[in-house]
Amino acid sequence: MALNPNDSLPLNRAEALERVGGDESFLEELLTIYKEEFAEKSPALADALANQDAKAVREIGHYIKGASANLSLPGLQAAAFAIEKAGAESRIEDAKASYKTLVAEFERLMKFLAG
Amino acid sequence: MSPLPSLLIAEDDPISSRILEKNLRSWGYETTVARNGNQAWEALRGPTTRLALLDWMMPGAEGPELCRRIRALNKPGYTYIILLTSRDSIQDIIDGLEAGADDFMTKPVNFAELRARLQTGGRIIALEDKLLDSQKRLFELATRDSLTGIWNRATILRFLSDEMAHCQRGGDYSLSTILIDVDYFKKINDTHGHLVGDKVLSKVTSCLEKHIRPYDKVGRYGGDEFLIVLPNCSLYHVSIVAERLRAAVEKQKIRVDGGTLNLSLSLGCASSEVFRRPSGERMIKESDRALYKAKQEGRNRVGLCSELKIPKDAKKEPKKGSKKGTPRGPESK
Numbered sequence: 001m002a003l004n005p006n007d008s009l010p011l012n013r014a015e016a017l018e019r020v021g022g023d024e025s026f027l028e029e030l031l032t033i034y035k036e037e038f039a040e041k042s043p044a045l046a047d048a049l050a051n052q053d054a055k056a057v058r059e060i061g062h063y064i065k066g067a068s069a070n071l072s073l074p075g076l077q078a079a080a081f082a083i084e085k086a087g088a089e090s091r092i093e094d095a096k097a098s099y100k101t102l103v104a105e106f107e108r109l110m111k112f113l114a115g
Numbered sequence: 116m117s118p119l120p121s122l123l124i125a126e127d128d129p130i131s132s133r134i135l136e137k138n139l140r141s142w143g144y145e146t147t148v149a150r151n152g153n154q155a156w157e158a159l160r161g162p163t164t165r166l167a168l169l170d171w172m173m174p175g176a177e178g179p180e181l182c183r184r185i186r187a188l189n190k191p192g193y194t195y196i197i198l199l200t201s202r203d204s205i206q207d208i209i210d211g212l213e214a215g216a217d218d219f220m221t222k223p224v225n226f227a228e229l230r231a232r233l234q235t236g237g238r239i240i241a242l243e244d245k246l247l248d249s250q251k252r253l254f255e256l257a258t259r260d261s262l263t264g265i266w267n268r269a270t271i272l273r274f275l276s277d278e279m280a281h282c283q284r285g286g287d288y289s290l291s292t293i294l295i296d297v298d299y300f301k302k303i304n305d306t307h308g309h310l311v312g313d314k315v316l317s318k319v320t321s322c323l324e325k326h327i328r329p330y331d332k333v334g335r336y337g338g339d340e341f342l343i344v345l346p347n348c349s350l351y352h353v354s355i356v357a358e359r360l361r362a363a364v365e366k367q368k369i370r371v372d373g374g375t376l377n378l379s380l381s382l383g384c385a386s387s388e389v390f391r392r393p394s395g396e397r398m399i400k401e402s403d404r405a406l407y408k409a410k411q412e413g414r415n416r417v418g419l420c421s422e423l424k425i426p427k428d429a430k431k432e433p434k435k436g437s438k439k440g441t442p443r444g445p446e447s448k
Contacts, residue, residue, distance in 0.1 A: 019134055019226065021141060030130050043318065062172060066201060068131045069223045 010058030010109040012072035020072070027071075031113065034071055038064070038106055045083070049096050058094050064102070075105035120165035120240050122233075124148045125155035125181070126199070127173045132223070136224050144233075150422060152176025159185050164194055165240050166233060171200035173210070182215035193243045195236035199224060201330025260335040263314055263320040266344075275344045275395045282346070282387055289388035291353035293343040294402035295323070295360070298379045298414040300339035305370050312339075314369055315378060322363050327356065342399070350386035350423060357382040357417040379415035381406055386432065389421040 013027075020026045041060050048056035059085030062092035066075035079102035123146045126132040132148050139146050139293040147164065148156035152175030158164050159181060167276055169178035176184075178198045185194055200207065211219050217239075218232055258270040266274065275292065282290040297303075297319055304312040316339065323333050327343060336342040363382050369376040382408025387393035390401070401420040409418030 019223070020137060021168055023137070026137060030133060034132070059172070060440070062127060066128050066222055069201070070128070070131045072223075082279055 008074050010073060010075050010105065010112045012074060016072040017106065019072070030071060034067055034073075035110075037067060042103065044108070045102075047089075047100060049092060049099060054087050054092060054095075056087075057080040057092065058084050061085075061087050061095070067071050073105075073109060076102065089100050119144050119398070120237060121145045121147065121163045122156045123164045123167040123169075124153065125152070125158075125167065125173060125178070126170045127151055128325065131170075135224075138229075139233075142230055142233075147286075152181060153170060155181055156184065159194060160190065160192070162192060163397060165192060166236050167194055168196055169196055169216075171198055171202060171207075171448045178212055179214035179216070182211070184268060190433050191247075192321040193240060194295070195239055197229075197236065200379045201424050214430060226336070232447075263316055263335055265320055265324070265341075266334035268334060268336055271332060271336065272395065274332045275342070275398065276333070278344055278346050279395045280396070281394065283393075288347045289349045289386050290393070290398070291345040291348040291350065291384060291386040292398045292402045293345070293353060293360070294336065294399065296381045296382045296410065297318075297339040298381055298404055303376065307376065310369055311369065311376070315376070317338060317341070318367055318369060318380065319364055319380070323360055326359050326363050331356075337338065342402075349388055350384065350419060350421060353384045353386055354417060354419055354423055357384050358421040361417055363414035381414045381418070383407070383409055383418045383420070385420040 017024070024067055032092055039062055045057065045060045045064075046059060047053075056078075061080050065077055065080035068074075068080055079098050082098035083102060085093045086092070086098060105114070119142075119300065122139060124132050124139070126148070126166055127150055132150070136146050136148060141374075144166075147158050150156050152173045154175070155169065155173065156176060157165075159167060169181055171178040172306050176434045178200070179196075182196055182198070185196070195218075196216045197220055198211045198216040199220055199222050208219050212224070217236065220229060220232065239360065259265070259266060260436055261265045278290050282288060297315060300312065300315065303315055303412075316335075317342070323341060323343065327333060327345070330346060331348075332344045334342050334344075343356075345356065348356070361382055364378050364380045367378045370379065383402040385398045385401035385405060387398065405418035405420045407418075409416045412418070
């Protein structure tokens with residue numbers, strides 16, 4: 001997975017549009033669902049990190065990674081992947097660091113979409 | 116072109132499932148969405164789902180577990196399964212395929228590739244359907260009489276043998292048989308030709324089928340001979356059925372050049388209750404003897420293998436004056 005979030009935009013719109021058959025409004029709808037899902041999963045992930053629950057960290061990381069990949073959100077995908085991997089290896093401190101990146105990437109996406 | 120098979124999307128991520136649904140519908144698939152493993156299992160075990168895209172990781176039951184379950188279920192109509200996952204190690208692929216998946220795709224999926232892989236699944240399903248259809252047709256050919264569509268000789272004899280075994284195991288019920296001959300059939304063939312003879316056999320067949328119980332079996336025993344196997348039927352009741360069949364066929368007429376042809380049957384009945392050691396062979400033999408007697412006595416009548424004892428609780432006795440053969444006295448059974 002050769003992703004470097006610093007080099008890319010938070011959303012690869014062309015790739016995401018290709019995946020939804022060029023349907024702009026459908027992509028907007030999916031991004032809204034993504035925001036809602038993120039608003040639900042992010043606090044759950046913070047709780048799992050606070051509780052040192054490596055299994056939950058891995059599962060939520062995996063979930064966000066999948067949703068991000070589907071919408072071509074490379075920064076969010078990379079951060080979520082790092083969380084999933086750290087959770088799988090019970091490296092909670094590393095996962096906490098990646099969680100900060102994840103939240104920052106989400107804010108970057110929000111600004112990009114607003115902008 | 117046949118319609119595309121019904122497809123299940125089992126994916127807990129709403130974004131992924133919405134994208135899959137949109138693409139699959141645009142390709143003409145009828146889709147069902149399951150949001151967890153339990154919902155997916157309900158859809159998979161049903162008869163309509165023939166193609167499935169299963170996410171590896173789902174709450175309830177994961178993709179490989181569902182693959183194992185559906186293969187163990189061995190339901191009729193194969194379900195072609197593609198596992199979707201972000202796992203892509205060789206070991207993951209092996210684990211997925213060993214669990215019973217047919218194919219494996221890494222997420223996020225490339226849709227052109229998914230479409231091609233689903234077409235492969237569709238071809239396999241179509242091949243299986245063709246094979247099942249051929250098997251069904253071969254079964255029909257091997258068990259049915261080609262002219263009348265009723266059971267052929269080998270099959271009706273097998274039914275008799277099976278029912279006899281069942282009757283002897285279960286003990287407390289009688290099995291009856293009726294052997295039937297179309298009166299003057301050779302003369303009909305010789306006078307009017309074989310096509311008319313075929314019409315007669317078809318007419319008689321539909322008449323017999325109409326007047327027996329749903330669980331009785333009728334087969335073509337020989338050229339113009341029919342055999343009916345009647346489970347749970349005494350000699351008294353088989354005599355009533357046989358008389359009903361005789362009367363029904365007597366009303367039938369066939370149009371031929373220069374007029375109409377009247378039809379009639381001679382029937383020989385046997386019932387296992389009469390014999391100490393009944394067998395399929397004995398039932399045929401005794402039905403045949405009763406049939407011979409009916410023919411000797413002038414045809415268009417019912418012959419019985421033994422003297423008829425009318426049960427006290429019988430609701431309705433066979434009509435007086437019906438053309439039943441004179442019951443013979445009890446034989447040394």
